[in-house]
Amino acid sequence: MPRSLALTILAALVATVLGACDPASESGQGEGAGWIALTGVTLIDGVSDAPIPDAVILLEGDRIMAAGPAAAVSLPADVEVYPLPGKTVIPGLVNLHAHVGRAEGMAYSLDLYSRERVERDLHAYLHYGITHMVSLGNDQAPGHAVIADQRAGRRQGVQGARMYTAGFGFSPPDGWLLDNPFLNRPSTPDEARTMVQGEAAKGVDLIKLWVDDGRGRLPQFSPEVSGAIIEEAHAQGLQVLVHLYALEEAKELIRRGVDGLAHSIRDHPVDEEFLTLARERGIIALPALVGHGANLAYADGPDFLDDPALPLLFADSVLEIMGSREYQEGLASAPNLARTREDYAIAAANALRMHEAGIPLGIGTDSGPPGRFQGLWEHREMELLVDAGISPMEAIRAATLNGARFLGIQDDFGSIEAGKVADLVILDADPLDDIRNSRRIHQVWMAGRPVDRGTGAP
Ligand SMILES: [Zn+2]
Numbered sequence: 239m240p241r242s243l244a245l246t247i248l249a250a251l252v253a254t255v256l257g258a259c260d261p262a263s264e265s266g267q268g269e270g271a272g273w274i275a276l277t278g279v280t281l282i283d284g285v286s287d288a289p290i291p292d293a294v295i296l297l298e299g300d301r302i303m304a305a306g307p308a309a310a311v312s313l314p315a316d317v318e319v320y321p322l323p324g325k326t327v328i329p330g331l332v333n334l335h336a337h338v339g340r341a342e343g344m345a346y347s348l349d350l351y352s353r354e355r356v357e358r359d360l361h362a363y364l365h366y367g368i369t370h371m372v373s374l375g376n377d378q379a380p381g382h383a384v385i386a387d388q389r390a391g392r393r394q395g396v397q398g399a400r401m402y403t404a405g406f407g408f409s410p411p412d413g414w415l416l417d418n419p420f421l422n423r424p425s426t427p428d429e430a431r432t433m434v435q436g437e438a439a440k441g442v443d444l445i446k447l448w449v450d451d452g453r454g455r456l457p458q459f460s461p462e463v464s465g466a467i468i469e470e471a472h473a474q475g476l477q478v479l480v481h482l483y484a485l486e487e488a489k490e491l492i493r494r495g496v497d498g499l500a501h502s503i504r505d506h507p508v509d510e511e512f513l514t515l516a517r518e519r520g521i522i523a524l525p526a527l528v529g530h531g532a533n534l535a536y537a538d539g540p541d542f543l544d545d546p547a548l549p550l551l552f553a554d555s556v557l558e559i560m561g562s563r564e565y566q567e568g569l570a571s572a573p574n575l576a577r578t579r580e581d582y583a584i585a586a587a588n589a590l591r592m593h594e595a596g597i598p599l600g601i602g603t604d605s606g607p608p609g610r611f612q613g614l615w616e617h618r619e620m621e622l623l624v625d626a627g628i629s630p631m632e633a634i635r636a637a638t639l640n641g642a643r644f645l646g647i648q649d650d651f652g653s654i655e656a657g658k659v660a661d662l663v664i665l666d667a668d669p670l671d672d673i674r675n676s677r678r679i680h681q682v683w684m685a686g687r688p689v690d691r692g693t694g695a696p
Contacts, residue, residue, distance in 0.1 A: 273298050273317040274686070280326040280668060281305060284638045284653030287631070289670060295327060297660045300686035305654045325680055326668045328634055329654050330369030330661030332641025333616050335479070335500045335524050335602025338373050338401070339381055343553045344608045348420055353380035359612050360384070360398025362551045365691045366613030367663035367682045370641065370651065371399045374479060374500060374602075375407030375446040376420045382440060402645065404479065405437040407446035408467050410459045414448040414481075427466035434470035443645075445471040447480045447496070449487050465494040477644070479524075489515055498522040498644060500602050502530055502585030513595040522644045524602030525589035527622040528615050531582050535618075536560065536609070537570035545614055545677060550692075552611060560609040586626040593628050600644055601637040617677045624673045633673060660686040 274297040281293035283305060294311040296304040304311045313319070339356035340348055363371050373381060385401050408430070409415050411423045422437070424430035437445060447467055451458045459467075468491075471478045477497035482488055485506040488499060492515050502525045503512075516523070528535075535542075543561050559565050569575065593599055605615035620633040628636075642652025650659045662683040667675035682689040 273303070273314045275311075275313050275317045275319045276322050276327065276662075276664075277308065277319055278321050278323040278325075279664070281654060282326060282328045282631070282634060282670070283655060284329040284635060285655065289326070289668070293327075295654060295660075295662070297686050300659055302654060302656055302658050302660045304656050322664060322680075324666070326665045326670075326675075327654065328367075328663050328665065328669065328676070329638040329652060330663060330682070330684065331367050331616055331637045332370040332601065332645065332652065333363070333368050333399075333603055333605070333637075334372045334498070334522075334600045334641050334644060335374045335526060335604055336363075336371050336612065336615075337376070337604065337606030338371070338612070339377075341606060341608050343555045344559060346607050348376055348378070348418065351376075351378045351380060353383060356381050356384050356401070357398055359606065360401055362612040363399035363616075364397075364613075364682060364684065364689055365547055365551060366617060366677070367679055368399050368613055368616050369661040369682075369684055370402065370645065370647070372402040372404065372444070372479075372602075372645070374404050374481075375448075376418065377403045377405055378420060385441075402443040404444050404446035405440050405442035407448065408433070408459075409448040410457050410463070413457045413459070414450045414452065416456075424463055424467070427462050430463050430466040431470040434467055434474060434476075438471075438474040438476060442476065444497075445476050445478045446500070447478055447491075449480055449482045449491060453483075461490055461494065464491065468495045485509070485512060488512060492516055492519050492521055495519070496521065498524065498600070500524050501526050501604075503588050504530065504581040504585050507584060508588045508591050513592065513597065516592065516597045517595060522598050522600050522640065523589070523592050524600045525585060525592075525623065525626075526602045526604050526619070527582070527586055527589060527626065528619040529602075529604030529610065530578075530585050531622060532610055533569050533572070533575065533578055534582055536566050537572075537575055539566065542611075542614060542618060545611075548611060548614065551613070556608045586622070589623060590627040593632065598640045598643070599623070599628070599632075599636040600641045614677070617674075620669075620676055621673050630670045630673045634669065634676070 276295040279293050281290040290307055292308050294308050296311055338359040339351045342350050381403055406420050406422050408422045411425050422433040424433050468478050479498045479500045480491055480496050481500050483504055485503045488503050489512055498521050601616055601619050603615040603619045605612045620637055623633040624630055639652040642648045664681040666678040666680050669676040
């Protein structure tokens with residue numbers, strides 16, 4: 239066989255194999271893209287304790303083939319090289335508590351929930367490098383339809399962050415979120431089990447439970463009913479995240495098997511009993527400081543409204559109102575602000591104590607309502623964790639690998655390592671110097687391609 243022909247056949251074989259290896263394409267496009275190397279970057283891979291200077295990230299199709307110091311990564315001959323000197327790369331961010339699809343200007347209502355608004359919000363998340371988000375309660379059919387399209391690799395479903403849903407969620411009859419029709423409200427353990435089975439049949443990814451008596455104003459689930467919800471969720475292979483406020487309720491729920499706390503404990507400092515229990519049961523904690531501190535941030539004079547992406551992604555009316563002195567002074571003089579401040583101080587101290595006790599923290603933000611900006615809010619949560627005393631490296635890990643582990647997707651996501659999907663956030667400055675540099679985004683890559691942040695389409 240002439241040498242040139244042999245080479246042609248070899249090349250064709252390689253192309254076939256590479257094409258076949260291209261996993262049923264995340265991006266829904268499927269062609270075996272060539273090798274790409276991002277070089278000269280500072281790499282924060284999500285697992286190492288220190289950044290890797292002058293690193294190379296080698297991609298093939300939607301996957302990372304190698305990532306590490308330049309000296310340790312050998313490049314194939316036909317690689318396309320993108321030198322990115324001065325840039326820092328972190329993994330795509332994972333938010334475990336947020337809301338989508340129901341804001342329009344300053345209006346916020348479940349009646350507004352639509353596919354168009356869900357996709358708009360997923361686009362905002364991806365613009366800021368949030369590649370995975372969990373919508374924690376009150377999702378309706380259009381949200382489920384977006385998820386189905388995303389997971390089938392249909393193009394319209396990949397124009398934003400990958401969405402996970404807790405479906406409706408669970409709150410007691412006449413309890414928290416009064417008048418909200420998109421909730422399960424069981425009054426007995428049997429009803430609870432049937433309703434969890436209904437959620438599982440809808441294909442939810444997890445179960446959301448509201449345990450909050452509104453500081454004594456509202457009825458609460460009995461331990462038997464919340465226990466039945468958790469038990470049945472586990473029987474269906476679903477984890478349970480809980481909205482809560484109080485320390486003793488957190489202990490009770492952890493004893494009954496809850497998998498994570500979607501808010502901070504805000505009534506008391508966490509104690510040894512809680513820390514031991516939480517550690518032994520392996521729960522994740524989402525402090526949601528940015529959610530609990532939202533009114534404080536506006537009352538004290540927000541320092542984030544000049545973020546350049548806000549006018550691209552959010553309504554002028556919202557930015558105008560949030561930036562107005564009337565709004566900010568209204569919050570500053572609100573009678574409950576002092577209480578919010580006390581609660582926040584407890585929440586921030588509890589985040590640090592849990593972290594120091596070895597309880598994994600994740601990012602949950604409750605972003606979604608007007609002025610709680612999807613995408614930006616997740617970066618602010620990292621900032622507030624750092625303000626609370628957690629290192630920037632650990633805040634980034636909370637926002638990446640810890641979230642991926644909770645979702646059980648850590649083999650594919652959550653860090654920049656060989657074999658994982660290439661979800662990358664490329665930054666103009668190093669977030670270890672100042673965590674606010676995580677917002678200085680040069681590019682977002684999803685599944686091996688740069689995202690068009692104007693439209694959100696990869
Ligand atoms: Zn929420």
